[in-house]
Amino acid sequence: NDITDNEAFKALLAAKKSAEENNVLVNIAVVDAGANLKAFIRMDESYLGSIDVAIKKAKTARYFNIDTGELGELTQPGGIIYNIELSNNGLVSFPGGLPIKNKEGKIIGAIGVSGGTIEQDRAIATIGAKSILN
Amino acid sequence: NDITDNEAFKALLAAKKSAEENNVLVNIAVVDAGANLKAFIRMDESYLGSIDVAIKKAKTARYFNIDTGELGELTQPGGIIYNIELSNNGLVSFPGGLPIKNKEGKIIGAIGVSGGTIEQDRAIATIGAKSILN
Amino acid sequence: NDITDNEAFKALLAAKKSAEENNVLVNIAVVDAGANLKAFIRMDESYLGSIDVAIKKAKTARYFNIDTGELGELTQPGGIIYNIELSNNGLVSFPGGLPIKNKEGKIIGAIGVSGGTIEQDRAIATIGAKSILN
Amino acid sequence: NDITDNEAFKALLAAKKSAEENNVLVNIAVVDAGANLKAFIRMDESYLGSIDVAIKKAKTARYFNIDTGELGELTQPGGIIYNIELSNNGLVSFPGGLPIKNKEGKIIGAIGVSGGTIEQDRAIATIGAKSILN
Numbered sequence: 001n002d003i004t005d006n007e008a009f010k011a012l013l014a015a016k017k018s019a020e021e022n023n024v025l026v027n028i029a030v031v032d033a034g035a036n037l038k039a040f041i042r043m044d045e046s047y048l049g050s051i052d053v054a055i056k057k058a059k060t061a062r063y064f065n066i067d068t069g070e071l072g073e074l075t076q077p078g079g080i081i082y083n084i085e086l087s088n089n090g091l092v093s094f095p096g097g098l099p100i101k102n103k104e105g106k107i108i109g110a111i112g113v114s115g116g117t118i119e120q121d122r123a124i125a126t127i128g129a130k131s132i133l134n
Numbered sequence: 135n136d137i138t139d140n141e142a143f144k145a146l147l148a149a150k151k152s153a154e155e156n157n158v159l160v161n162i163a164v165v166d167a168g169a170n171l172k173a174f175i176r177m178d179e180s181y182l183g184s185i186d187v188a189i190k191k192a193k194t195a196r197y198f199n200i201d202t203g204e205l206g207e208l209t210q211p212g213g214i215i216y217n218i219e220l221s222n223n224g225l226v227s228f229p230g231g232l233p234i235k236n237k238e239g240k241i242i243g244a245i246g247v248s249g250g251t252i253e254q255d256r257a258i259a260t261i262g263a264k265s266i267l268n
Numbered sequence: 269n270d271i272t273d274n275e276a277f278k279a280l281l282a283a284k285k286s287a288e289e290n291n292v293l294v295n296i297a298v299v300d301a302g303a304n305l306k307a308f309i310r311m312d313e314s315y316l317g318s319i320d321v322a323i324k325k326a327k328t329a330r331y332f333n334i335d336t337g338e339l340g341e342l343t344q345p346g347g348i349i350y351n352i353e354l355s356n357n358g359l360v361s362f363p364g365g366l367p368i369k370n371k372e373g374k375i376i377g378a379i380g381v382s383g384g385t386i387e388q389d390r391a392i393a394t395i396g397a398k399s400i401l402n
Numbered sequence: 403n404d405i406t407d408n409e410a411f412k413a414l415l416a417a418k419k420s421a422e423e424n425n426v427l428v429n430i431a432v433v434d435a436g437a438n439l440k441a442f443i444r445m446d447e448s449y450l451g452s453i454d455v456a457i458k459k460a461k462t463a464r465y466f467n468i469d470t471g472e473l474g475e476l477t478q479p480g481g482i483i484y485n486i487e488l489s490n491n492g493l494v495s496f497p498g499g500l501p502i503k504n505k506e507g508k509i510i511g512a513i514g515v516s517g518g519t520i521e522q523d524r525a526i527a528t529i530g531a532k533s534i535l536n
Contacts (some may be wrong), residue, residue, distance in 0.1 A: 005150075005177050016139075032176075033162035034302020035450050037185050041479050043168075044138050051171050063451025077479045086492040088454045182303050183331025186356045211345045224354040254350050273418075275446050284407075300444075305453050308442035310434075311407050319439050 001102060002032050003109035008039035011025055011100065015128030016041060018049070026115035026124060027054035030100070033108050035062040043115070051113035056090055057097030057112030057125075063088055065107055069095030069122060096121030099131045104112040136166050137234060137243035141266040142173035145234065145245055149197045149262030150175060153250070160249030161188035164234070167242050169196040177249070184248035190224055191231030191246030191259075199220060199241055203229030203256060218250060230255030270300050271368060275400045276307035276343055279368065279379055283396030284309060287384070291304050294383030294392060295322035298368070303330040311383070318382035325365030325380030330374075330401035331356055333375055337363030337390060342363045364389030405502060405511035409422050409534040412443035413502065413513055417530030418443060421518070428517030428526060429456035432502070437464040445517070452516035457516030458492055459499030459527075465490055467509055471524060473513030482497050498523030502531045 003011075008030040017030045025046035030039040037058075042051060059069050072093035074081045085091040094116040100109045113125040142164040146264040149162045159180035164173040171192075176185055188263075194202050206227035208215045219225040229252040234243040271279075283296045284317040293314035298307040305326075310319060328336050340361035342349045353359040356366040363386040368377045410432040417430045427448035432441040441458075444453055458527075462470050466512045474495035487493040497520040502511040515527040 005175055009175065021135075032302075034182070034300075036176070036182055036302060036303060037174060038176050040171060041139055041143065042170070042172050043135075048168070048170055060451070064449050065421060081496050082478065083485075083487045083495060084455065086487050087458055087494060088451050091451070181332050183328070183356050183359070187352065188372045190355055206350060210350065217351075225359060227351060228349050249295050270446075273443055277443065303449070304450055305442060306445070307420070308439060309407055309411065310440050312404075316438055389496050401451070 001106050001108050001131070002034070003030065003038060003100060003101050005038065008109070009098060011128040011131050012039050012041050014131030015111065015113060015124045016043065018124050018127040019043065022074045022117035024120045024124065026113050026121065028128065029058040029112045031058040031062050031110050033062070034060050034132065038109060046115040053092055053114035054078045054096070054112040056092040057114060058087070058110045059112070060091040060093070061097035061099050061110035061112065062107070063091070065099050066094055067095070068097030069118065089092040094118050096125055098122070103133055135240050135242050136168070137164065137172060137266070139172065140241070141220050145262040145265050146175050148265030149225060149245065149247060149258050150177065152258050152261045153177065153242065158250035158254050158258065160247050160255065161185050161190040162262065163188040163246045165192040165196050165244050167196070167246070169193050170242060180249040187226055187248035188246040190226040190229070191248060192244045193222070193246070194225040194227065195231035195233050195246065196241070196244035199226070199233050201229070202226055202231030203252070206231050230259055232256070232259045232263045234266065237267055269370060269374050269376050270302070271298065271306060271380065271400070276377070278399050280307050280309050282399030283379065283381060283392045284311065286392050286395040287311060292384035292392065294381050294389065295319050295395065297326040297380045299326040299330050299378050301330070303327050306377060311318040311368045313347055314383040321350040321355070321360055321382035322380040324360040325382060327356070327380070328359040328361070329365035329378035329380065330375070331368050333367050335363070335385065336360055336365030362386050364393055366390070366393045366397045368400065372373065389391050403504060403508050403510050405409070405432065405534070407440065409532060410511070412533050413530040414441050414443050416533030417513065417515060417526050418445065418462055420526050420529045421445065424522065426522050426526065428515050428523065429453050431456040431460040431514045432468045432532065433464050433512050434450050435464070437461050437512070440511060448456035450519045455494055456498070456514045458494040460512045460514060461490070461514070462493040462495065463499035463501050463512035463514065464509070465493070469497070469526030471495055471520070473523040493518035496520050500524070500531045502534065505535055
């Protein structure tokens with residue numbers, strides 16, 4: 001199973017609405033089950049550097065089926081997978097990337113949000129990921 | 135002046151609607167005045183290889199403020215800018231990329247479409263680019 | 269649908285057997301439906317440069333659901349998609365890459381072969397792609 | 403001396419069998435004495451991000467003729483080769499990569515495994531590396 005374009009749009013719009021309500025300026029990326037870019041939006045005045053971070057967060061979340069923030073707990077100095085961020089043309093290992101699951105719990109893609117604090121990015125990504133269940 | 139996120143969405147949706155009406159499966163990318171990715175959508179079952187081509191078409195159109203198809207007339211063997219495609223981390227020099235202008239005629243971004251024939255891609259890009267004038 | 273690891277092995281082995289019978293030394297790559305590497309083998313004494321060519325042939329075939337040799341007919345100087353090889357981190361547009369279809373005709377991956385003549389590479393890729401139907 | 407294609411296949415299959423018996427989903431890569439990709443398999447449903455990690459583990463193990471886990475002990479902050487992971491287009495410095503030796507103890511290639519815990523990856527890599535001695 002793979003996320004559809006309409007589901008990807010739905011996730012983008014839900015995440016963007018949440019960001020606007022919280023006065024956060026973010027970039028939002030959605031990748032499909034193959035970790036390929038499916039949908040993207042950059043809010044006006046959001047960081048230019050967050051374009052790539054948002055995309056890499058989404059890809060990282062699907063590459064390893066993980067909350068990118070949880071990945072980061074394992075990649076610190078002394079961590080069991082220290083410096084794994086150097087693989088796959090660059091991973092992001094702090095919060096803001098999440099797998100997207102369908103109603104059956106199967107991972108069908110992932111979302112990445114960048115531009116706010118890491119807590120804000122994660123909260124917005126969560127709202128985007130869950131929006132497709134409605 | 136710069137394209138807004140709402141205008142970018144509008145362009146994506148107008149282009150996607152046109153593609154659907156013509157039974158073409160495309161990827162659609164919009165970049166801003168700085169040639170940075172602003173919005174993107176990949177239609178279900180469209181070519182995976184068109185993700186990058188659509189983005190590069192949009193960037194190319196803004197890099198040189200040109201219809202990418204017109205650029206291609208100058209880059210052939212013997213052409214005045216032969217092989218310029220090798221610059222800028224890869225340009226695309228066939229139809230499907232167009233600058234986006236505002237009502238005053240100022241270029242505020244660009245759109246790239248990939249997945250159909252080059253004529254279809256250019257027609258869909260034109261509809262997307264013009265949609266923000268309404 | 270996506271090619272399985274056993275199907276990918278089957279395609280590799282069928283292609284390798286054909287290469288051996290014809291005294292050709294090749295590299296053989298199989299990618300899945302998401303164009304991600306699924307299986308690979310390099311025959312002893314085959315070209316080192318063919319590792320990347322075989323992988324790019326397989327990816328190209330899946331990126332555009334096409335025989336890579338047919339793609340090459342469109343990318344020559346004056347062709348409608350001249351220089352598209354510069355996209356997607358490098359495409360290969362000569363024979364040896366083919367989509368892999370299941371019994372229902374759905375594309376589930378692709379195979380790329382490099383090391384022989386382009387006719388040999390295409391013939392070996394064809395045998396590999398068809399082997400999973402048996 | 404260099405690992406043969408049949409030995410590489412043997413290592414892949416032994417590692418894959420071990421992974422299946424332990425219900426671990428992994429990617430397995432084998433490189434030759436020149437650190438060039440020789441054979442590869444991705445098990446169904448294994449991490450997409452492990453494709454590159456498995457290949458980089460194998461390459462790293464041959465680049466420095468070392469267990470990648472031992473390398474990681476030297477690359478931490480303050481370590482004698484801190485951040486060497488940034489060289490060679492990206493190294494992996496946690497367990498799962500091992501040199502492959504022939505019966506005379508000569509290194510003829512390397513194996514990289516990614517997808518399980520680092521202990522599982524190392525155990526599976528060990529079985530793959532030793533399989534060619536039988």
